[in-house]
Amino acid sequence: MKKGLLLVNLGSPDSTDPNDVKRYLGEFLMDERVIDLDYWKRALLVKGIILNTRPKKSAAAYKKVWTSEGSPLIVISERLTKKVRERLGSETPVALGMRYGNPSIKSALEELRMKGVDQLFVIPLYPQYAMSTTETVEEKVKEDLQAMEWKVERTFQPPFYNDRNYLKALTSSIAEQIDQNEYDKVLFSYHGIPERHIFKTDRTGLCKIDGSCCNTPSEAHKRCYRHQCLQTTKNVISLLNWSDDKVLTTFQSRLGRAEWLKPYTANTLEELPRKGIKKIAVITPAFVADCLETIEEIGMEGKEEFLHAGGEKYDVVPCLNDRDDFAETIVTWFNGVDS
Known part of the structure; x- marks a missing residue:
């Protein structure tokens, strides 16, 4: 069987344009595991208030951190994915998806299916468990797999704060x-x-x-x-x-x-x-x-x-980002090395 790796991080807007930021915030904040209110209350809060006031302010904040290559989180995640891919070798498919925004989890799953993956190993890139991070990634992966009618064997990396x-x-x-x-x-x-x-x-x-x-x-x-x-x-x-x-x-x-x-x-x-x-x-x-x-x-x-x-x-102190030792740690999880 062919085992593939899916790395998932939070995500970013496609650009610092307020419309792109609004679209991103809408997807993010309407997630019932992020703002866990009844749908009508969540919609009233997010669509009625937040999305009419916050996008411009958030867009200004994103402009402060945006690089010539794009969103720092996306760029760093792509570099990390590349390092993991190089260590696992060309025979092991590795894809990157974002819980919100692009590249989407669905697009990453489609990439892995096209490469003949039979076993899917998913790593939500969050050290600690929360319903608004780990749980929502797991549920989104399951939802997209069901919508794709792809009955692939799947395993999720548990929170790694103690690893x-x-x-x-x-x-x-x-x-x-x-x-x-x-x-x-x-x-x-x-x-x-x-x-x-x-x-x-x-x-x-x-x-x-x-x-x-x-x-x-x-x-x-x-x-x-x-x-x-x-x-x-x-x-x-x-x-x-x-x-x-x-x-x-x-x-x-x-x-x-x-x-x-x-x-x-x-x-x-x-x-x-x-x-x-x-x-x-x-x-x-x-x-x-x-x-x-x-x-x-x-x-x-x-x-x-x-x-x-x-x-x-x-x-x-900077985050782990694309450090070599972090990329190697991800490889140990994928290979099932006891840590």
């Missing part, structure tokens, strides 16, 4: 960029999600988001985004032999008025200088490729907020 090879690549990347001793604090900023998403993905009924259950062994941890983020931070601290009292874990990119995972990154960046913490570095381990949220939100807006509040030194 040995992933952590080795992540900690190597961090160690190459920063020395903890040069900072008052190191901030681990993860993409936020509404607190209700934690409860919705919990099949055990044990989650409390009160600081206790995340530190107690539980079956719930397999689908708990908060636990997996906190564990990622702990893993890095342990492997780098860092002092944990100089590390903070926060959550960024809040949307709307609902309670999201705390503490919020933006608030923390404003508060730290008032506490005498003037030198920080920021790491974003929820992302494997630099994108709008890491380059513009953290690298530009976050820096401005921190320095304006009285901070003096602000550095951002």
